[in-house]
Amino acid sequence: MSTYDEHFEKVLSFLQTYQSLVNSHLTDFITEDLWTTCLPDKLRKELETLGSDFVCKNYWNDVDHSTPELNKFLKAIDSLALEKCNLVYDARDVPKLFSTWGLELQESDLTNCTGKLEFMNDKKSYEVEIMAKVTSALAKFHSSIIVDAGAGKGYLSEQICQNYGVPVLAIDSSHITHKGAIRRQNIIKKKFGPPSKLVHYLVHSIDDSTDFSNxxxxxxxxxxSKQSLTITGLHTCGSLGQSVIKAFLQSDCIKSLCVVTCCYHLAETSLSGKLKLTKNAKMLAQQSIERVRKNNHHLSPTLFYRAVIQVLLNSLGISNVKTGRSAVAEDFVTYAQWVLRKIVLNSNQIPSQDMIKEVYQAHENLKWKMEIFQMLRVCLGSVVESAILLDRITYLKASKACSNFALVRLFDPVKSPRCYAIIALK
Known part of the structure; x- marks a missing residue:
């Protein structure tokens, strides 16, 4: 059994143990008593002993020996994060990794990224610069044309063509995004002269049956037909990432793959067949624990308000309500009135301000518990992401179609939370 498989099995077992916590929704924190029903007894009692003062500390870094259950929980999560899997590579390892595969990529290529490409924000520029270098190295090894799946406005495609001279077919399903890519190309033309003729933009929906060679x-x-293809995608959304992986395995002419996936909550299936996640769990995988730790984020007031408003809605016999975003939330009364008007209650049906205040005050003491509860869930998000990506890499391995494959943390997770690339060769 490979390390990927072993790590995947450990992750699946851990998620099964904490299934109720992973699948929970903060809206139901009070009404379904998630504090009691989702946390293991020993951990819950330890946290209750710590009390609300614990939240006032930087709980991401200041956990000590007085919290053995919490330490055990966080250490288990840390051990299951992808960066602790010894077959998950860092971007700095890619040149050496590629060398063992017979590919050429200079170490300086990935360490000396300017992150200042034209007509892109810093985050996109940083991602595109690294992704273009890696994908171009794969394509040149096979003398391939590159298919950029979910190409968007063509940032990656243009960078590959202009800087590496590799032809690209840039495919996106959105006509609006396609127009944006052409508009961007025209801007480049005005500033720098005619854009590369090596890139062709195409509007086409991609699914498991897409014939990329055709x-x-x-x-x-x-x-x-004697040439091969390299397929790539930078932040392929939802099921698109899975379709790209399947296309790589199913098409004889696609010889290499480099894909960074995102929007896990929009992907419905498990490639390996072993992974079963609810939408709540997949949404949790979208959390960036690195950014939360760096910025020392705490619970948003509106999240707690949403849990309290659920109590009020239940008392009014109202269920299955989506409050949406853009709420007015200067205080709970204002927030509650905004929500109740939004769901089209008549003014005489809306409780008085005093009653709304009473509901909030009756539950205000639970805020610190909800904050810790959410902290634990955010930590678990990294394990859910591990499960999703290990599901995909073990599927590649099981196919036995790849001569080489790797899971690589290609980007800095603080700059770019969806930072893991699946790279493979036939």
């Missing part, structure tokens, strides 16, 4: 044949006339 699309390249139709829209990249210079390509011939």
């Amino acid at each position: 699309l390249v044949k139709l829209y990249s006339p210079g390509w011939n």
Whole structure:
């Protein structure tokens, strides 16, 4: 059994143990007593002993020997994070990794990124610069044309063509995004002269049945059947990431893969068949524990307000309500009135301000518990992300179609929370 498989099994076992916590929704924190029903007894009692003062500390870094149960919980999570899996590589390891695969990529290529490309914000520029270097190295090894799946406005495609001279078929399903890519190309043309003729933009929906070789044949006339393809995608959304991985395995002409996936909550299936996650769990995987730790974030007032308003709604016999965003939340009374008006209650049906205040004051003492509860869930998000990505890499391994494959933390997770790339060769 490989390390990926072993790590995957440990992650699955851990998530099974904490299934109720992973699947919970903060809206139900008070009405379904999640503090009692989702936390193990020993951990819950330890946290209750610590009390509300514990939240006032930087609980991301200041946990000590007085909290053995919490320490055990956090250490278990830390051990299951992808960076602790010894077959998950860092970006700095990629040149050496590629060297063992017979590919050339200079170490300086990934360590000397300017992050200041034209017409991109710093985050996008940073991601595109690294992704273009890695994908181009794969393509040059096979003398490939690159298919950029979910190309968006063409940031990655243009960078590959302009800087590395590799032809790209940039595919996106959105006509609006396609127009944005062409508009961006025209801006580049005005400032720098004619853009590269090596990139072709195509509007086309991608799914498990997409024939990429046929699309390249139709829209990249210079390509011939003796050439291979490299398929890539920077932050492929939801099921698109899974379709790209399947296409790589199913198409003989696609010889290499480099994909960074995102929007896990929009992907419905497990590739390996072993992973079963609710939407709440997949949403949890979208959390960035690195950013939360760096910024020392605490619970948003509106999250607690949403849990308290659920108590009020239940008392009024109202259920299955989505409050949406853009709430007016200067205090709970204002927030509650905004919500109740939004769900089209008549003014005479809305409780008085005094009654709304009483409901809030009756539950205000639970705020510190909800804050710790959410902290524990955010920590678990890294384990859920581990499960999702290990599901995909073990699926690649099980296919036995790859000569080499790796899971790589390609970006700094604080700059770019969805930072893991799946890279493979046939």
